[in-house]
Amino acid sequence: MRIVSLNAWGGRCWPALDRWLPVERPDVLCMQEVTRAPLRAPPWLKYRDACRELDQRSDLFADVSRALPAHQPWFAAATRGPLTDSNEREWQSEHGIACWVAPHLAVTERIQGFVHGRFRRDGWGEEPVPRTMQAMRIEDPTTGASVIIGHFHGLRDPAGKGDSPARQRQAVRARALIEGLAGQGEGVVLAGDMNVLPGAETFTIFAEAGLRDLVTAHGIEDTRTELYGKPERHASYMLVNEAVAVQGFDVPADPVLSDHRPLILDVCMDG
Numbered sequence: 001m002r003i004v005s006l007n008a009w010g011g012r013c014w015p016a017l018d019r020w021l022p023v024e025r026p027d028v029l030c031m032q033e034v035t036r037a038p039l040r041a042p043p044w045l046k047y048r049d050a051c052r053e054l055d056q057r058s059d060l061f062a063d064v065s066r067a068l069p070a071h072q073p074w075f076a077a078a079t080r081g082p083l084t085d086s087n088e089r090e091w092q093s094e095h096g097i098a099c100w101v102a103p104h105l106a107v108t109e110r111i112q113g114f115v116h117g118r119f120r121r122d123g124w125g126e127e128p129v130p131r132t133m134q135a136m137r138i139e140d141p142t143t144g145a146s147v148i149i150g151h152f153h154g155l156r157d158p159a160g161k162g163d164s165p166a167r168q169r170q171a172v173r174a175r176a177l178i179e180g181l182a183g184q185g186e187g188v189v190l191a192g193d194m195n196v197l198p199g200a201e202t203f204t205i206f207a208e209a210g211l212r213d214l215v216t217a218h219g220i221e222d223t224r225t226e227l228y229g230k231p232e233r234h235a236s237y238m239l240v241n242e243a244v245a246v247q248g249f250d251v252p253a254d255p256v257l258s259d260h261r262p263l264i265l266d267v268c269m270d271g
Contacts, residue, residue, distance in 0.1 A: 001105075001140070001269045005151055005191035005238055007032040007260040008064075010047065010095075011057030013227075017257045021067040026264075027102040028138060029068065032153035032193045034098040035083075036061040036075050041091040045083035049124050051158065056083060058091060061098050071100035076112045078130045078153075081123040095124075097153055097192075099134055108146070110136035111180055115152050115173040116166060128155040128166060135177050145269040147187040147244065150178045154195035154202075161232060163201045171205040179209060187243040191263060193236045203239075211239040214249045214265070223251055228259040238263045245270075 004026035008017065010033050021029075037059035047054045057063055065073045075098040082090035101107050117130030135150035152174055155166055174190070182188050190211055196202045198216045206213075215223060215237050222233040240246060245268035251261045 001027045001147070001267050003028045003030070003149060003189055003191070003265045003267065004262050005030045005236065006262040007153065007193035007236060007258055008060060009033055009258040009260065010035055010054060011060035011063060012055050013257050014057050014060070014063060016255050018063065018067055020255055020257060021064065025068070027105060028149055029064070029071070029100040030097070030134070030149070030151035030191055031064065031099070032097050032151065034060050034064075034075065034096060036077065036094040036096070038080075038092055038094065041093070042085050045085055045091055045093065047083055056093070058083065058093060064098070064100060068100050070103045072103065072107060074099050074110070074134060076132045076134050077119060078114070078132045079120040079124060096132055097134060097151065099136070099151065101136075101138060106139045106141055108137045108139050109181060110134065111177055113173070113177050115170045115177075116155055127158055131155055131170065133174055133177055135181055137181055140269045143270055147189060147267065147269070148178060148182045149189045150174070151190070151192040153193050156195055161195055161197045161200075161235070163196075167196060168201055168205070171202040175205055175209050185243055187245075187267070188241045189238065189244060189265065189267070191236075191238040193260060195235055197232065197234055206239055210241040212241075214238045214240060214246070215251065215263070218249055220251050222253075223261050223263070225253060225256045225259055225261055227256060236260050236263055238265055240265075
């Protein structure tokens with residue numbers, strides 16, 4: 001089974017991502033920074049807040065679903081607010097995370113919950129914005145093997161990626177959501193753009209649940225792409241417990257799909 005996690009940056013690099021997805025064909029795709037259009041909108045819109053102005057796909061969730069038409073889609077909204085078109089007309093958009101699961105796999109249980117805040121329906125507002133999480137049990141009907149897969153987008157703090165009480169609470173909540181599904185001896189994969197640096201308290205909290213990070217374990221010093229100009233090169237992580245039979249792990253710099261690199265994990269599901 002191939003599991004991919006990627007902060008998709010709102011689809012700003014959509015042409016490259018559109019070409020890559022049908023070739024890569026992950027069995028489970030977890031994406032952060034995904035847009036969804038409640039109503040039909042122009043394909044490209046612009047996001048603005050006090051700090052940033054970014055081109056976005058108006059409905060990245062639908063874009064990816066078309067690129068992987070047989071996969072089972074699942075979107076989790078964290079916020080809703082306006083994006084603008086080239087004529088400065090506003091279009092409502094939801095922002096959150098999503099996952100897609102290949103049709104040969106069974107999604108037998110799933111949980112969605114917030115790791116920070118609650119759904120914000122009245123615009124983007126000040127940081128930190130609400131953050132949500134998805135977790136699910138995936139079973140391979142041919143072997144009977146199962147694995148718990150979860151992902152979330154960690155708090156963005158303009159002050160940096162250091163430890164904070166909010167990030168501590170976020171990690172405790174994420175661990176609780178994962179533990180709410182995981183059975184005794186079952187494999188667990190937890191991924192996402194966690195917005196922390198190696199050595200953060202977040203990883204101590206996850207270690208208490210038996211989860212170890214593959215990025216630092218493999219000596220990977222950069223999970224960003226050339227499109228990210230800041231010196232901190234860590235943000236995305238993928239953690240596993242001892243029950244996960246890791247066959248391969250990669251964080252490729254090419255092709256450039258976002259300002260984040262994809263995390264690609266191959267696991268054995270022999271049962």
